Amino acid sequence: MSGKVLVITSGKGGVGKTTTTANLGTALAMMGYKVVLVDTDIGLRNLDVVMGLENRIVFDIVDVVNENCKLKQAMIKDKRFDGLYLLPAAQTKEKTAVSPHQMRSLSAELKKEFDYVLIDCPAGIEQGFKNAIAGADEALVVATPEVSSVRDADRIIGLLEAAGLAISRLIINRIRPKMVRRGDMMDIDDIIDILAIKLIGVVPEDEVIVVSTNRGEPAVIDYTSKAGEAYRRIARRLVGEEVPFMVLDYNEGLFDRFRRMLKLAAR
Amino acid sequence: MAFLDLINKLLGRDNSSKQVAKERLRLVLVHDRANTAPVDFLTALKEDLIRVISQYMEIDEEALEVTFSNSDNSVALIANIPVIKMRRAVNN
Numbered sequence: 001m002s003g004k005v006l007v008i009t010s011g012k013g014g015v016g017k018t019t020t021t022a023n024l025g026t027a028l029a030m031m032g033y034k035v036v037l038v039d040t041d042i043g044l045r046n047l048d049v050v051m052g053l054e055n056r057i058v059f060d061i062v063d064v065v066n067e068n069c070k071l072k073q074a075m076i077k078d079k080r081f082d083g084l085y086l087l088p089a090a091q092t093k094e095k096t097a098v099s100p101h102q103m104r105s106l107s108a109e110l111k112k113e114f115d116y117v118l119i120d121c122p123a124g125i126e127q128g129f130k131n132a133i134a135g136a137d138e139a140l141v142v143a144t145p146e147v148s149s150v151r152d153a154d155r156i157i158g159l160l161e162a163a164g165l166a167i168s169r170l171i172i173n174r175i176r177p178k179m180v181r182r183g184d185m186m187d188i189d190d191i192i193d194i195l196a197i198k199l200i201g202v203v204p205e206d207e208v209i210v211v212s213t214n215r216g217e218p219a220v221i222d223y224t225s226k227a228g229e230a231y232r233r234i235a236r237r238l239v240g241e242e243v244p245f246m247v248l249d250y251n252e253g254l255f256d257r258f259r260r261m262l263k264l265a266a267r
Numbered sequence: 268m269a270f271l272d273l274i275n276k277l278l279g280r281d282n283s284s285k286q287v288a289k290e291r292l293r294l295v296l297v298h299d300r301a302n303t304a305p306v307d308f309l310t311a312l313k314e315d316l317i318r319v320i321s322q323y324m325e326i327d328e329e330a331l332e333v334t335f336s337n338s339d340n341s342v343a344l345i346a347n348i349p350v351i352k353m354r355r356a357v358n359n
Contacts, residue, residue, distance in 0.1 A: 147288050147295075154296055158303060183283030190289050194296065 003034075005107045005117040006238070007136035009160075011152030013123030015144045016173040019209060019219075021120040022050045023228070024140075026218040027235035029084035033115040036075065036085040038106075040132040041122035042097055045089035052216020053078060053086050062090035065102040071109060080221075085114075095127040100134035107135025116238075125159060133160065138167040140200065144174045145186040150194060157197055169200040171234065176205045177248040201234035203227050204248055290340055297342045298335065309333050316346065325352040 008021045018041075025037045039047035042062065048054040059074035064087070071087075078084040087110075090097060110117045121132035133139065139160050143153040153170070160168050172188055179185035192199055206227035212219040219228035220235075229246060236243045301308045313333050320326055327349040336343045 147292055150292055151295060151299065155299060155303065158300070162305060180285075183285050186285050186288055190285070194289070194292055 003111045003113075003115045003117055005111055005119065005135055005137045006140055007119040007121050007133050007138075007165075008140045008142060009121035009129065009132065009156055010142040010149070011123065011125060011156040012143075012149045015142050015149050016203070016209075017123075017142050018046050018050050018120050019213065020140070020142050020171060020173065020203075020231070021047060021118050023218045023220045023231035024235050024238065025084060025116070025118045026051075026078075026081060027220040027232045028116050028118075028238065029078070029081040030220065030232075031235060031239065032083070033239070034083040034113070035116045035118065036087060036110055036114045038087045038110070038117060038119045039089035040098070040103070040119055040128060042089045042093050042095050042128065043091065044122065045091050047120050048076075048086060048088045049216060050213055051078065051086055051218065053088075054216075057088050060088045060090040061106075062093050062097045065098050065106060071106075095122070095131065098131050100130050103131045103134040105135075125155065129156075129159075133163055133165060136165060138169070139165050140171055141168055141195075141197065142171045142173050143191065143195070145172060145176075145180075145191060150186070150191055154195055157195060168197055170195060170197045171200060172202045174205045175202055175248065200237050201230055202245060202248070203230040203234075204246075294337075294340070294342055301335065316348070320348060322354075324350050324354055327351055 008017050008024070010017050018039075021037055025035045029035045037047055037051070038061065039045050040061065041047070045060075048057060053076050056076050059069040061074070063069045064071050064074045075085045075087050078086065107117060107119075119132050119136060122128035141153050141156055141160075143149045157168055170192070172191055175188070176185055180187050188199065188202055204226045206219070206225055208219050208222055208225035209227050212222065212225070212228075218231075219225045220231050222228050226246070226248075233243045233246060313331060316333065317326065317328050317331065330347075330349045332345075332347040334345050336345045
């Protein structure tokens with residue numbers, strides 16, 4: 001078997017890389033694929049707590065590349081979902097504890113056994129970023145509709161192109177339809193226009209994400225969650241299905257509607 | 268005109284914070300992309316300009332300057348190219 005290695009990256013921190021990795025991985029596993037999530041944020045690991053697997057870590061990615069343990073020993077099997085595994089980052093080492101060369105061989109090794117290898121990239125563009133993208137076949141760039149995030153995403157896309165990553169696709173995260181409607185948040189089209197990159201999904205802001213992270217249960221298992229629904233759709237697009245984009249609920253009030261009608265009339 | 272502006276304001280058009288964000292991003296990315304280009308962007312552009320313009324006139328290559336100039340809501344590429352001589356153009 002030869003799977004696909006996807007790196008989830010963004011440049012800016014706090015835009016939802018880890019949440020995206022956890023949810024897409026879980027969604028793919030729920031669809032029956034064999035998936036491993038790799039946390040490359042050495043020194044600041046978090047994918048383990050987001051997945052609720054923090055108590056089961058024995059070995060980590062640095063142990064694997066230094067051959068202190070076998071790859072199989074370091075991977076944690078998620079008992080809730082068939083075929084879902086986590087390779088945690090080391091918490092006490094530094095980013096330089098792993099080299100891009102080692103990441104390439106690790107990715108090649110994992111590809112043999114898994115359908116999807118999802119790599120959670122640290123924030124920044126230094127060594128951690130270089131490690132994370134080294135073995136990747138494709139990149140998913142996560143950006144929120146904010147000036148700082150879009151700017152950093154643009155820089156990241158440039159670096160991915162320079163590194164020769166052929167396919168990069170954009171996930172717009174934490175969009176707030178109400179703010180978009182009243183002209184206080186950049187819309188999907190604005191961001192695509194600026195970044196000139198293919199869109200693979202839009203995830204609305206959703207309180208369920210906070211709750212699910214509190215519990216260590218990815219939002220995709222909650223069928224009432226809008227973000228969960230958005231992530232499940234992205235997972236289906238990843239495997240090549242044509243899935244329509246979610247209609248985001250604008251919760252239009254009477255005043256909004258009146259204002260919109262005025263706007264149309266003034267055109 | 269003032270009345271139209273007032274309506275625009277009431278309707279939240281043009282000066283919406285989203286519009287401001289887009290404009291600011293557009294401008295900052297001009298600089299970011301120029302500064303992070305793999306080759307020295309302005310030097311490469313200079314060489315190309317010299318090559319093209321020299322077909323029409325003799326210019327002072329040493330004194331040629333190409334810079335970005337910022338104003339409120341636009342970025343301009345400013346080229347200052349001292350001309351030494353025109354080439355003699357002959358119709359035939």
